[in-house]
Every structure is written in structure tokens, then in C-alpha cells.
Amino acid sequence: GAVVSQHPSWVICKSGTSVKIECRSLDFQATTMFWYRQFPKQSLMLMATSNEGSKATYEQGVEKDKFLINHASLTLSTLTVTSAHPEDSSFYICSASTSGGTTDTQYFGPGTRLTVL
Amino acid sequence: GESVGLHLPTLSVQEGDNSIINCAYSNSASDYFIWYKQESGKGPQFIIDIRSNMDKRQGQRVTVLLNKTVKHLSLQIAATQPGDSAVYFCAESTTYNFNKFYFGSGTKLNVKP
Numbered sequence: 709g710a711v712v713s714q715h716p717s718w719v720i721c722k723s724g725t726s727v728k729i730e731c732r733s734l735d736f737q738a739t740t741m742f743w744y745r746q747f748p749k750q751s752l753m754l755m756a757t758s759n760e761g762s763k764a765t766y767e768q769g770v771e772k773d774k775f776l777i778n779h780a781s782l783t784l785s786t787l788t789v790t791s792a793h794p795e796d797s798s799f800y801i802c803s804a805s806t807s808g809g810t811t812d813t814q815y816f817g818p819g820t821r822l823t824v825l
Numbered sequence: 826g827e828s829v830g831l832h833l834p835t836l837s838v839q840e841g842d843n844s845i846i847n848c849a850y851s852n853s854a855s856d857y858f859i860w861y862k863q864e865s866g867k868g869p870q871f872i873i874d875i876r877s878n879m880d881k882r883q884g885q886r887v888t889v890l891l892n893k894t895v896k897h898l899s900l901q902i903a904a905t906q907p908g909d910s911a912v913y914f915c916a917e918s919t920t921y922n923f924n925k926f927y928f929g930s931g932t933k934l935n936v937k938p
Contacts, residue, residue, distance in 0.1 A: 712868075742925070751914060752869065752928040801868050803926075813859065814926060816868035 710736050712804050714817035721792055722825055729787045729820045731802030737782035738804035742814060743775070746799040758785045792824045837935040844902040846932045848915035853896060855917040859926065860889060860900045862911045869914060872900070902934075910936045 711734040721727050731741055740759050744752040756777050758764045764777035776788040785804075789796050799821050803814040838844045850858070856877035861869035875882045875889045875898070882889050888901040902909055912933045916926040 714868075744928075751930045754925060754927060757925060803868075813871055813874065816861075816870070818868045819866070821866070 710804070710806070710815040712738075712802065712815045712817040714800075714802055714820050716820060717818065718821040718823075720823045720825065723793050724791055726788055726790045727792055727822060729789075729800055729802075729822075731785045731787070731804070731817055733783045733804040733815070736804075736806055736815075738785075738806060739782065740805045741779055741785040742803045742805070743777060743785075743787050744801045744803070746801060746819075748799075752801060755787075789822065792822070794824045797822055797824045834930070835933045835935065837937060838905050840905060840907060840936055840938050842905055844900075844905045844909070844934060844936075846900045846902075846913050846934065848898050848900075848929050850896050850898070850915070850917045850929070852917060852919065852927075853893075854919050856920055857918045858889070858891060858898055859916045859918075860887075861914045861916060861928075862909075863914060863931075864911045872913075905934075905936050907936045907938055910934055 713732045713734055715730045719727055742757055743755045745755055746752045754767050755770045756764045756766045758777050758779040760779045760782050766772045774790055779785040799819050801816055801819040803816045805814050859874040860872040862872050863869045873884045873887050873889050875891050880891050886903045891898045898915060912931045914931045915929045918926050
């Protein structure tokens with residue numbers, strides 16, 4: 709089946725630093741990738757949609773300058789949390805889809821736990 | 826985004842019993858729905874999906890029912906096992922929205938041995 713990986717699986721950083729999270733589709737090409745964040749005991753909140761070779765589309769209320777997304781290839785998307793603060797601590801999950809225009813299933817990564825001190 | 830919510834935040838069932846997890850959605854334009862299972866510290870795992878032109882779909886031990894009239898869907902798990910213990914989310918999407926999924930608040934399923 710389709711496998712999506714994330715790296716790192718967890719990260720602890722100091723307030724004010726930037727953190728990069730990678731999302732890779734291992735055995736398929738993902739035209740579209742999605743980034744979610746999840747607070748403890750809460751649901752997944754869609755942050756942005758990332759299409760290969762174009763700018764990401766952010767959901768309302770998500771700061772694009774705060775959460776930089778790059779989708780440089782069909783197998784890799786990165787999320788950079790810039791100038792991280794404790795309130796950015798969360799579980800960040802990516803997903804990948806093989807088609808951006810139809811309702812194909814999204815394959816989720818295992819998530820990255822970010823803790824900002 | 827669309828509002829997708831659940832009636833019951835926690836459900837406890839005895840091993841071997843059937844489980845029913847419910848979900849309400851608010852966007853009448855949503856035409857594709859998925860149930861996901863999430864174990865602690867992991868990403869969501871696809872369980873079953875259903876399109877709006879159907880009202881029922883069955884998988885292995887799982888059945889999804891869709892009632893578009895009242896904007897409600899449910900996940901039925903037959904012969905619930907301890908390994909089914911997890912948080913279950915429904916997600917909705919619309920074809921025109923390029924596969925964007927909006928998730929409900931989740932139901933935690935506890936299976937008692």
C-alpha cells in the first residue's frame with residue numbers, strides 16, 4: 709500500500725527557533741500533499757494544501773509566513789515552523805494524495821510531535 | 826471549513842459486541858466521506874469511505890451508513906476486538922474542493938476484554 713513518512717517523528721526546540729518537518733511519499737508520486745495539526749485530544753485541523761511546483765493554499769486563520777510550505781517534488785513536501793513559540797507545540801500530520809482533482813483517498817504520515825520550550 | 830461533529834465523545838463496549846459510532850456534518854454539498862482510525866501517537870488510518878450516491882457500504886467487519894437527509898453518517902464495527910480501541914474520526918470532502926478533508930471531533934472507542 710501507499711506509504712507516507714515524516715521526519716523527524718518528534719522534535720524539541722527553543723522558543724524563537726525554526727523547525728522543518730519533512731513529508732515523503734515512499735512508493736507513489738503525490739501531486740497534492742496536505743498538512744494538519746492536532747492538539748491533544750482534539751481533531752485534525754487542516755492547515756494547508758500543497759501542490760507540487762506551486763504555492764501552497766492556506767486555510768483561513770493559518771499564517772502563511774509562520775508556516776512555510778514547500779512542495780519541491782512529487783515525493784517531498786516540507787513544513788517549516790518559523791520563530792516557533794510554545795503555542796505552536798502540537799502534533800503535525802501530513803497526508804498525500806495521488807490525484808488533486810478527484811476524491812481519492814489520502815494516505816497519512818505517522819505525525820511529528822513538536823514541543824517548543 | 827465545514828463543521829463536522831460527533832454525538833458521542835467516548836464509547837465503551839464489551840469485546841465481541843457491535844459498536845456504532847456516529848457523525849453529523851453540516852455541509853450539504855459534501856459528497857465524499859471517510860472514516861479514519863487513529864491510535865495514540867500515530868497518524869490516521871483509512872477504514873472505509875462512501876460517496877454521496879450511496880447510503881451503505883460494507884467492508885471487512887465494518888459498515889458505513891450515510892443519511893443525506895439528516896446529514897448523518899455512522900460507522901458500525903462488528904464483533905469489536907481489543908485492537909479496535911482507538912479514536913475514530915469521520916471526514917468530509919467535496920469533489921470541487923480538490924480532496925480537502927475536514928475532520929470531525931472524534932470518538933474514543935474503548936473495548937473491554
